[in-house]
Structures are given as C-alpha cells and as structure tokens.
Amino acid sequence: MIELPSLNHAARQSAVDVLVLHYTELPLDESLKVLRDDKRPNRVSAHYVLAEDGTVYRLVPEDRVAWHAGRSHWRGREALNGSSIGIEIVNLHGDRHDYPDVQIGALVELCCDIIGRHQAIVPCNVVGHSDIAPKRKIDPGLRFPWARLAAGGIGLWPRAGAKPVEGDVQAALQRFGYPPAVDVTTTEIVAAFQRRFRPTGVDGIADPETRALLADLLSQGETRCE
Template sequence: MTARRGPLPRPPAARNRGRSVLALVPNEGGLAITELPSPNQDERPPGLPIDTLILHYTDMETGAAAIARLRDPEARVSSHYVVEEDGQVFRLVPEERRAFHAGLSSWRGNEMLNGRSIGIEVVNPGHSCGYRPFPALQMAALADLCLGILSRHPIPARNVVAHSDVAPDRKRDPGELFDWRGLASLGVGLWPEGVEGGDLSVVPGGMARAAELMRRIGYPVDPARPDVALVAFQRHWRQEEWGGRPDAGTLARLEAVAALAGAG
C-alpha cells in the first residue's frame, strides 16, 4: 500500500440538463492501492505500446463479488485495477502485464485491445443489477488513478475510452451516468466543452454523416447497423439523449469530438 489518501473531493458543484458535473479534486497526498493479484494475466505481445485506457463498470451486485470473479482462474477475466464506490483502489494485474478485460474489441483500427491497453473496473451494479450514479469519492479516486497511468504511458486523450466504445455491439459500460465531462476537466479523456447537444431536430442524411464521423473518431462501425455504434457514442459524449438517432445535437457533438480526436 502506498501513501495515505489526501483531501476528499468537493461535492457536486453544477448541473447540466439534470446530470451532475462533478467538481473533482485529485488527491495531493498520493493514492493508496491495495494489491489483490489475479491469476488471469499473461505477457503483453512484444513491440506493442500501451496506448489505450479502457474504463468499465463491474455490472455485479457488489464490488467484493466482482473482485472475486476477476480473481477466479476459471473465469479467465481480469482488469488491472478496480475502484470501489468508497474510493478504495485495488490492483489485480501489474500495468506491464496483459489483463483480460476488453475481449473482442477495436479502436482506431487496432483490434483485440488487451495487448495494448490498461483496463479499470469501476464498481457499479450496472444495467443488470440496478444502475446508479457513480459517487463523487469514487470518481475522484478514479481520476487520480487515471492521471497516474497517463503519466506513465503514451496514451493520448482520444484513447481514453469506454468498454462500449471499443465493443459497441456487446457492451454498454460504463454507461450514460458516468461523468466523462468531469474526468476530462482534469485531463482524463476528451470532452467538447461549449457544444450544445440538446437539439433533437432530424437531419437529412444524418446517419451517413454520423457513421463517417464515428469512424474518424475511432469507432468500429457496422455498415449494416451504424446506430449500434451511435448509441455508444451518445452514452459517452451525448448523454442527454442516447437512443441512436443521428439528430442535430448528436451531429454537433460528433463534429466536435472528431475535431478533438484529430488534434490528438
């Protein structure tokens, strides 16, 4: 275990269309991490950079149950870290090793991302067990953890992604209640500040344009079902409405995120 945790985060300070925007404060005194090794790991493929950070939710009733599964050799799943709702952080797999967290996945043309990514499981019951907002203390600890990871590896902001971003046909985590905007305000990932997303107006040819922009950002887009990737995009960057419709608000956010992603 490392140094003691520093100051607690400030409480939520603002609201955006009914969703909280957390005023997150990184812990100045260092992040305490408890080692709970998982057998579900192996060597990373040689020559691959660690250039992607993938955030998940546990989708189980308790954090203890999730950790038990992530350490079960028969389950063959793991993550590098788990962040509990009270801010406790557990390391299951060293960063230099490959954890089994992303499965079939793709981002910016790279496939099977376990070999080049770090995975963090954020404890939440998920859509299967009673999805709920992520506590401020948990998000503050997660921000600290992510900032440390980003300081150690060449991970660009555009490669800080959701599990649902890299596997939109299979996954929906960490979901539409996750505070991506708050993390981005601290330097973890991208957020298109000042771009309104509430316009529900129909846009002729909107889906074709949406698919083009999603590919530019990095999404694996199925030509037969581009709406599947669009739901994933909306859960991340357009949380006001995430039904898979390419309306004007969605396209505005897509254009903005594509521009940010293109800038690195």
C-alpha cells in the same frame, strides 16, 4: 492501494496506448472473486478495481495483459487487451446508480497516474467498454461523469456550437475511433456515441445535435490525439 494479485494475465507484446473504463455489475467482493478466479472457463481480469469508497485494488501489473476488453475495436485496431489498461469501477449498473464523488476523485487520480506512465494514452484513447464494443456493452453507463474526467485532463468532452458533420456519419464516427458497421449497425454505433457524449438522449439517430458534438470531437482530436 491494495495489492491483490490475479493469475489471469499474459505477456504483453504491444505498448500501452488505450485506457478502458468499465463498471463491475457486481459488489466489490464478488467482483474481486470473479476477476481472480483462475478456474472459470472464460477467465477475466483487470489491472485495477476501484471500490465505491475510493480504495484501489491492483490485480494485474501494467506490464502484463489483463483480460477485460474482449472482442473490441478502436481507431482501426482490434483485440485491445494487448495494448490497453483496464479499470473496473464498482457499480451495479451505471445507467441506474450514480458514482460516488470519492470514487470518481480516486479514479481521476488513478487515471492521471496511469497516463503519466503511458503517455501514448492520448485523450481520444480514454474510452468506455461501450465505445470499443458497442454491440455487446453499455458500461460505464449513462451516469458515468465523463465531463468531470475531461475537466481533469482525462479523455475528451464535446463543446457546443460546432457545425454539424455532413454526409456519411458512419465514416465520421470511424475517423473518431468507432468500429466499421460490419458486425454492428450504424444505429448501434451512434447510440454508443450518444451514451457517452449525450447521455440525456440515446436513440441511435444521427440528428443535428449528435453530428455537431461529433464535429467538435473530431476537431479536438486533430490537435490532442496524434
């Protein structure tokens, strides 16, 4: 791990219980420059940056708040910077470019270390930026290997065969963690869910397959996320 401190951070007032994964949209050098620039009008940062070759850069200590989530909502809470750790994964566009195996291997190791230090990060609280800001963000993208992370004990992945959720899908999505349909539409929230859990078919329609995946995740959450 390479220490490369950023000045863009603040005091932490809340315990850490969320882990947020992003892609950078920029090459490594540019990403590090932006995340450490304390002169730009809207300063940003992350706790870690993960290069394509698996090298980990630590920019902000975990006991400080990094500015990576922005306007965000998850499991009934907003403004998640205060209770989260953010990892920026170098990838120019996660819908178009695969993540190298060595990079994902390093990510699994890093996430396991973080969760070991912050055991309040339950599986439901390992999220992508697109989960917590579905109107604004699409990262870490359709090609991000969420299933591989779940196999390593990081986050959740749905199993096939569940009975589809019936009734109000918006209410069911909120039970899982997604925001209410206030500044974002249910269609956008369904699309964010599909981006993560059914990346081969993202249309914002709560069809039976989408509802079945959601039902299984809610079932897993009852035992693994409290």
